Amino acid sequence: xxxxFIVMLFIFTQLxxxxxxxxxxKMLRGDASVVENGKTGKLATExxxxxxxxxxxxxxxxxxxxxxxxSQMNIGPxxxxxIEQFGGGDAGVIDLVKGKIRSQVSKDYLQQKDKDKSKxxxxxxxxxxxxxxxxxxxxxxxxxxSAVLFxxxxxxxxxxxxxxxxxxxxxxxxxxxxxxRIFPGEFSVVEANRPNPTVPAVLNxxxxxxxxxNQDFSKDRSPSDQGSQTTAKSVVPPGLSGTSxxxxxxxxxxxxxxxxxxxxxxxxxxxxxxxxAKGFEQNGQLKPTNGSYLHVDTGVVIAPPKDSAxxxxxxxFVPSGSAGSVAADGNYQPPxxxxxxxxxKILASSGGQMIQIQPASxxxxxxxxxxxxxxxxxxxxxxxxxxxxxxxxxxxNPTTILPPPPPAGSTFKEAPTxxxxxxxxxxxxxxxxxxxxxxKIDVTVGP
Amino acid sequence: xxxxxxLGTLMVPFSxxxxxxxSSASSDVKFETELKRARDFFGEGKYGATRSSLNALxxxxxxxxxxxxxxxxxxxxxxxxxxxxxxxxxSIPMFEQALSVDYKPKDIYYEYGQALYAAEKLPEARNxxxxxxxxxxxxxxxxxxxxxxxxxxxxxxxxxxxxxAIQRLPKEExxxxxxxxxxxxxxxxxxxxEKHPDAYRAIQTYVIPQYQRxxxxxxxxxxxxxxxxxxxxxxxxxxxxxxxxxxxxxTSVPPYLMKLSEDIYLDTNPVFAAQETTNSSAKxxxxxxxxxxxxxxxxxHKNIMSISPEMKFNYTRHLKREAEIYRNxxxxxxxxxxxxxxxxxxKKPASFLxxxxxxxxxxxxxxxxxxxxxxxxxxxxxxERIVGLISHGESTxxxxxxxxxxxxxxxxxxxxxxxxxxxxxxxxxxxFIYNLGYDVTRVTNDAFDSNTLFMRADVILPAWKKWQITxxxxxxxxxxxxxxxxxxxxxxxxxxxxxxxxxxxxxxxLSFHADYMQNDSKNLESFAYKKSMYGFELAxxx
Numbered sequence: 007x008x009x010x011f012i013v014m015l016f017i018f019t020q021l022x023x024x025x026x027x028x029x030x031x032k033m034l035r036g037d038a039s040v041v042e043n044g045k046t047g048k049l050a051t052e053x054x055x056x057x058x059x060x061x062x063x064x065x066x067x068x069x070x071x072x073x074x075x076x077s078q079m080n081i082g083p084x085x086x087x088x089i090e091q092f093g094g095g096d097a098g099v100i101d102l103v104k105g106k107i108r109s110q111v112s113k114d115y116l117q118q119k120d121k122d123k124s125k126x127x128x129x130x131x132x133x134x135x136x137x138x139x140x141x142x143x144x145x146x147x148x149x150x151x152s153a154v155l156f157x158x159x160x161x162x163x164x165x166x167x168x169x170x171x172x173x174x175x176x177x178x179x180x181x182x183x184x185x186x187r188i189f190p191g192e193f194s195v196v197e198a199n200r201p202n203p204t205v206p207a208v209l210n211x212x213x214x215x216x217x218x219x220n221q222d223f224s225k226d227r228s229p230s231d232q233g234s235q236t237t238a239k240s241v242v243p244p245g246l247s248g249t250s251x252x253x254x255x256x257x258x259x260x261x262x263x264x265x266x267x268x269x270x271x272x273x274x275x276x277x278x279x280x281x282x283a284k285g286f287e288q289n290g291q292l293k294p295t296n297g298s299y300l301h302v303d304t305g306v307v308i309a310p311p312k313d314s315a316x317x318x319x320x321x322x323f324v325p326s327g328s329a330g331s332v333a334a335d336g337n338y339q340p341p342x343x344x345x346x347x348x349x350x351k352i353l354a355s356s357g358g359q360m361i362q363i364q365p366a367s368x369x370x371x372x373x374x375x376x377x378x379x380x381x382x383x384x385x386x387x388x389x390x391x392x393x394x395x396x397x398x399x400x401x402x403n404p405t406t407i408l409p410p411p412p413p414a415g416s417t418f419k420e421a422p423t424x425x426x427x428x429x430x431x432x433x434x435x436x437x438x439x440x441x442x443x444x445x446k447i448d449v450t451v452g453p
Numbered sequence: 454x455x456x457x458x459x460l461g462t463l464m465v466p467f468s469x470x471x472x473x474x475x476s477s478a479s480s481d482v483k484f485e486t487e488l489k490r491a492r493d494f495f496g497e498g499k500y501g502a503t504r505s506s507l508n509a510l511x512x513x514x515x516x517x518x519x520x521x522x523x524x525x526x527x528x529x530x531x532x533x534x535x536x537x538x539x540x541x542x543x544s545i546p547m548f549e550q551a552l553s554v555d556y557k558p559k560d561i562y563y564e565y566g567q568a569l570y571a572a573e574k575l576p577e578a579r580n581x582x583x584x585x586x587x588x589x590x591x592x593x594x595x596x597x598x599x600x601x602x603x604x605x606x607x608x609x610x611x612x613x614x615x616x617x618a619i620q621r622l623p624k625e626e627x628x629x630x631x632x633x634x635x636x637x638x639x640x641x642x643x644x645x646x647e648k649h650p651d652a653y654r655a656i657q658t659y660v661i662p663q664y665q666r667x668x669x670x671x672x673x674x675x676x677x678x679x680x681x682x683x684x685x686x687x688x689x690x691x692x693x694x695x696x697x698x699x700x701x702x703x704t705s706v707p708p709y710l711m712k713l714s715e716d717i718y719l720d721t722n723p724v725f726a727a728q729e730t731t732n733s734s735a736k737x738x739x740x741x742x743x744x745x746x747x748x749x750x751x752x753x754h755k756n757i758m759s760i761s762p763e764m765k766f767n768y769t770r771h772l773k774r775e776a777e778i779y780r781n782x783x784x785x786x787x788x789x790x791x792x793x794x795x796x797x798x799x800k801k802p803a804s805f806l807x808x809x810x811x812x813x814x815x816x817x818x819x820x821x822x823x824x825x826x827x828x829x830x831x832x833x834x835x836x837e838r839i840v841g842l843i844s845h846g847e848s849t850x851x852x853x854x855x856x857x858x859x860x861x862x863x864x865x866x867x868x869x870x871x872x873x874x875x876x877x878x879x880x881x882x883x884x885f886i887y888n889l890g891y892d893v894t895r896v897t898n899d900a901f902d903s904n905t906l907f908m909r910a911d912v913i914l915p916a917w918k919k920w921q922i923t924x925x926x927x928x929x930x931x932x933x934x935x936x937x938x939x940x941x942x943x944x945x946x947x948x949x950x951x952x953x954x955x956x957x958x959x960x961x962x963l964s965f966h967a968d969y970m971q972n973d974s975k976n977l978e979s980f981a982y983k984k985s986m987y988g989f990e991l992a993x994x995x
Contacts, residue, residue, distance in 0.1 A: 216501075245634075250629050259492075262492060320498030
């Protein structure tokens with residue numbers, strides 16, 4: 007009887023423990039705390055964290071949680087996340103209040119039950135992500151949220167109201183079901199002022215590779231370690247587009263085959279694929295240009311400038327160096343005289359004055375992208391020449407830095423006019439023609 | 454024993470050879486596996502990882518086990534991967550290494566040329582593109598690169614020669630290079646023309662026509678907007694086309710305006726009130742179709758004066774076919790000529806205006822399903838438009854004389870009037886339009902003589918960004934004093950209105966409009982009426 011009681015007690019304790027303690031701290035750097043039942047305590051390695059707990063990290067800090075299903079969650083610096091629900095057969099629910107999480111969800115966990123259903127949800131103040139993949143990064147500054155996928159698949163959507171954010175997994179599943187499906191190498195952003203998440207686009211190849219390596223946020227973006235800052239000029243000569251000068255992706259494979267190496271089909275986007283890579287905005291849907299940079303902390307998308315090269319192998323546009331670069335931690339690094347604030351404002355310094363850059367297009371095309379703006383910011387000595395003053399605040403409006411569109415239906419036909427430099431005679435008039443020698447230009451030569 | 458020793462001695466080299474062979478085969482397998490791994494990384498766009506794999510392979514080959522083809526392949530591949538990472542200082546030596554072992558895939562000079570071009574080694578890049586051209590790889594783009602590099606190096610003759618050579622390629626190869634090369638030729642002309650003593654004529658004769666030639670190749674291409682901007686910039690800089698009058702007032706660009714529109718609306722009480730001395734009201738509603746065509750062209754005499762002839766025609770048909778309704782069917786033909794003389798007033802733009810309007814209308818006035826002459830109106834007005842009279846808005850004062858001829862001689866009239874209009878834009882993007890007018894009308898049958906005071910205010914709000922809808926609301930009040938008909942009393946006409954306009958596609962504009970009109974008169978039988986009109990108008994602007 008006594009032994010039965012002890013066994014029962016042991017089983018009960020284990021069950022209770024299993025239900026409440028859901029993750030253990032396996033790695034910790036810097037300052038991190040846990041809020042449990044309203045009490046805040048320092049977090050330590052090998053400490054168990056129960057469902058309902060809030061984990062906070064400080065500046066340059068990092069926590070790795072390993073969950074009971076072996077899923078791993080790396081919490082980046084200046085982040086706050088709550089484990090709302092985990093274990094007990096239901097999908098896990100994590101609330102990322104601010105900051106970023108890099109997660110590698112256990113494959114065992116993903117293989118549970120219905121494969122079309124999310125096995126875990128991560129909420130941010132304005133978005134929800136259903137996890138059906140294994141390796142991803144999610145970030146929020148409280149205004150915008152962004153998701154980058156390295157492996158597997160996730161679904162991502164905006165949550166319009168507080169009710170949709172409740173723990174009820176049916177609500178969350180319904181929300182993500184209407185969302186966008188992100189595949190490896192792609193990213194999507196939920197912005198405060200747009201009803202839907204952006205259509206997933208391929209992230210800049212250098213950025214995704216660097217982000218993927220920086221699993222534990224160990225690479226710090228200190229001024230001395232800013233990643234590969236290239237200042238190379240674009241290979242695209244003025245007048246041509248990146249797609250027309252791009253070399254075919256299949257040329258290498260031809261060489262490999264000749265060398266006896268078996269290779270699969272080459273990545274060669276067709277015309278439709280290339281057009282899709284440029285991005286679009288139609289029917290309320292916005293797809294950034296493939297190859298855009300993502301400022302992970304704020305969700306600001308920096309689409310490549312007009313003269314970007316096109317890489318047919320990755321079907322992305324590659325911005326030249328002056329549009330910014332990828333920092334060592336994988337985040338977007340703006341040019342040295344540009345700052346992106348925590349709230350996502352873009353400020354450029356010019357002559358001791360800070361000038362705000364207005365949001366720009368995330369689609370390469372006729373209007374300026376942030377990549378175009380960054381290029382101009384780095385090459386224009388006096389930004390005041392391209393700024394407009396709105397309510398006393400100097401701003402750079404991207405629409406003012408590209409040539410204005412001509413009036414519709416312009417015919418360019420010569421109209422009768424006076425030329426101030428022609429001594430009062432109407433140009434082309436008999437008087438003027440008789441007084442001038444014929445004009446000759448010596449470059450009218452043909453091959 | 455000796456035999457055994459001899460056999461043993463012979464076996465050792467065989468065994469060593471076998472071991473070496475096995476080691477070599479295993480090394481080949483590893484090499485091929487690493488090549489495949491690098492290819493997988495490359496296919497996924499993981500260029501950093503590709504480079505790491507290729508570096509490892511390169512190290513293996515340095516050990517002397519690789520043949521020239523493999524050394525060349527790895528160097529070439531490293532080069533194109535570094536090109537995709539925009540690390541040209543690293544790709545250039547790789548291409549040179551591949552070329553040094555005579556490894557020359559079809560595109561190597563092209564990739565090498567791009568790396569040299571990006572590294573600003575222009576003469577070397579030009580040579581590389583020449584080699585690529587010889588190999589037939591991306592011939593049009595190679596010609597363009599050679600042309601552009603020559604242009605950059607100020608070798609204009611060579612640049613034009615290579616740009617022109619693109620024209621000789623088959624059309625499917627030319628792609629966008631043909632338009633870009635024509636633009637670059639224009640840029641070369643411009644550079645020379647600007648140094649010419651008679652830059653004005655050189656630009657007019659050579660540069661702009663060259664840009665226009667480029668534009669004609671594809672007027673919808675991304676480059677077309679750059680070309681248009683270049684043309685306009687030159688036209689403005691050299692005053693080739695009049696963009697502003699001498700007082701700074703902008704001209705109409707383009708100088709014409711043509712519009713076709715179809716307006717379908719519900720009229721709750723059709724009344725043909727325009728220029729009539731009496732108003733009859735149908736007191737029943739009908740859908741109305743109004744089709745209108747409008748055209749205007751502005752001629753500029755130097756930068757001093759403009760004359761704009763215009764023509765308007767509209768046809769109104771009531772869809773309810775009852776006599777009381779369709780008697781209001783009509784068509785109107787309204788030519789006009791407007792002129793302005795530009796000058797300044799207190800150093801601000803001002804215009805002296807002289808306008809002549811003619812309105813000829815036919816109407817089914819007998820309800821016989823036949824449109825007959827209804828009226829002919831001629832109006833002559835003179836006015837002055839000035840800026841800065843009130844705030845920074847634009848004000849226009851007009852005096853007008855109107856001669857109205859009706860099918861009924863009794864209704865003929867002459868009107869003298871004055872009108873004041875003020876347009877006031879605000880910093881928040883709103884535009885207020887105020888109108889005030891006074892007319893003195895004398896009719897052949899003096900029972901219909903009247904004096905009329907007219908007031909109206911409209912505001913056009915900034916477009917609602919999400920839907921691109923521009924709202925306009927307004928309110929008008931007309932006070933009519935029928936001098937010789939005391940039975941009518943002082944008549945008041947109220948007219949609030951709302952219009953929501955949205956641009957559709959490229960040149961269409963869709964508007965919803967709602968108007969309410971109420972005329973308060975003591976003569977309830979003939980002059981008092983109320984009506985509402987609301988409907989949609991679709992307009993096409995040429």
